[in-house]
Amino acid sequence: xxxxxxxxxxxxxxxxxLYTNEAHPGEHYPHHTSMEQKLVHAAALRDxxxxxxxxxxxxxxxxxHRRFGSMPNMTWIFDSRGVPLYKSDWSDADSVRGMLDQxxxxxxxxxxGVRIAPFQVExxxxxxxxxxxxxxxxxxxxxxxxxxFRKAFG
Amino acid sequence: xxxxxxxxxxxYDSFVPELFEPWMRFDESxxxxxxxxxxxxxxxxxxxxxLVAQWSAHRYLVVEFGSFT
Numbered sequence: 001x002x003x004x005x006x007x008x009x010x011x012x013x014x015x016x017x018l019y020t021n022e023a024h025p026g027e028h029y030p031h032h033t034s035m036e037q038k039l040v041h042a043a044a045l046r047d048x049x050x051x052x053x054x055x056x057x058x059x060x061x062x063x064x065h066r067r068f069g070s071m072p073n074m075t076w077i078f079d080s081r082g083v084p085l086y087k088s089d090w091s092d093a094d095s096v097r098g099m100l101d102q103x104x105x106x107x108x109x110x111x112x113g114v115r116i117a118p119f120q121v122e123x124x125x126x127x128x129x130x131x132x133x134x135x136x137x138x139x140x141x142x143x144x145x146x147x148x149f150r151k152a153f154g
Numbered sequence: 155x156x157x158x159x160x161x162x163x164x165x166y167d168s169f170v171p172e173l174f175e176p177w178m179r180f181d182e183s184x185x186x187x188x189x190x191x192x193x194x195x196x197x198x199x200x201x202x203x204x205l206v207a208q209w210s211a212h213r214y215l216v217v218e219f220g221s222f223t
Contacts, residue, residue, distance in 0.1 A: 001218055014212030017220065018195065024169045024223040031167040035196070043198050045222045053218075056195035056203060061157070062164045064193035064205065065219060069183035072174075073220040078209040082189050089180045091218050103214055120186055141223040148169040 001075075004093045005053050008100050019045065019057040020065040023072035024149060026142025035060050048140070077103075092127040 005015035019042040025031040032038045038057055045051050058064045068076065069089070075096055077086035086099045109116055138145045155163070166173035184190045192206040209215040 001216075005216065008216075012213035013216060014208065014214070015216040015218070016208055017218050020219050020221050021165050022221045022223045023174070025167055026223065029223050031165040033161075033165065035200075039196070039198060039200060041222050046198070049222065055198055056208065057198070058193070058195060060165070061160050064195065066164065066177065067184070067191055067193065068219065069180035070177035071180050071219065072178075073218070074180065075219070076217045078190065078205075078215045078217065080210055080213055080215075082192065082206060082209050084184060084186050084188075084190050085214070087180075087183065087186065091220070096216060100214070100216070118187070137223070145169065145223060152169060152171060 001091060001093050001096070002050070002052050004097055004100075007097075008104075011100075011104055013100060015053045017045065017051050017053050017055045018064065019055055020070075020072070021062055022141070024138055024141050024145040026138070026145030028140065028142045029145075032060060049137075088125075090127060092125065095125050095127070 001015070005013075008015070019038065022029055022031055022041065029041055029044070032041070035057075038060060042055050042057050046055055062070070068074070071089045073091045075086075075088050075091040076084050077096070077099060078084050085103070086096070088095055106116070135146070138149055163173075164177065190205070192204055195203050195205060195208070197203060205217075208217075
């Protein structure tokens with residue numbers, strides 16, 4: 001997602017990481033009990049996991065996250081008026097790139113004289129699920145996070 | 155639910171289905187094609203911003219939700 005942000009920045013596409021509750025709280029990154037702690041965890045995302053997009057932190061009560069569905073790693077794309085044009089219950093850079101490519105092509109399609117109209121579609125997509133990388137992420141949180149995920153999903 | 159109950163339940167302390175599953179309501183999220191609600195957000199220096207400030211500054215805005223864990 002960092003690379004995606006860089007690839008589209010020149011086309012006036014902004015990208016932010018919106019920091020939520022801890023999905024897998026562990027000994028090293030426990031559940032949040034204060035805004036100060038949440039900001040420290042968000043800084044760790046920048047410093048240890050190298051998220052180089054602007055990181056914005058939600059309220060401690062997760063008001064924004066909860067209103068948008070509370071999924072642990074979802075992605076939304078908004079236009080400049082705040083109208084969502086894409087929402088995915090999981091973040092997948094290839095899927096987001098496909099949507100941005102489509103959005104970038106709109107001006108040319110309009111210039112071509114073809115009348116175009118929006119429509120909505122729902123579909124399943126499949127992402128690469130890198131279990132090894134995910135496991136390493138859980139280990140950063142701590143043994144508790146590893147064990148709880150194992151109990152929940154095997 | 156009181157504010158303290160909400161804070162404790164949203165910021166669950168263990169990844170067990172009965173604690174995290176009730177929050178996962180993507181089916182109830184705002185629809186596509188209609189203006190979405192605004193919320194305050196804070197940068198890493200604790201400066202307040204908002205979703206509106208973010209999306210209005212760009213042609214399009216990609217928002218990835220998530221956490222360290």
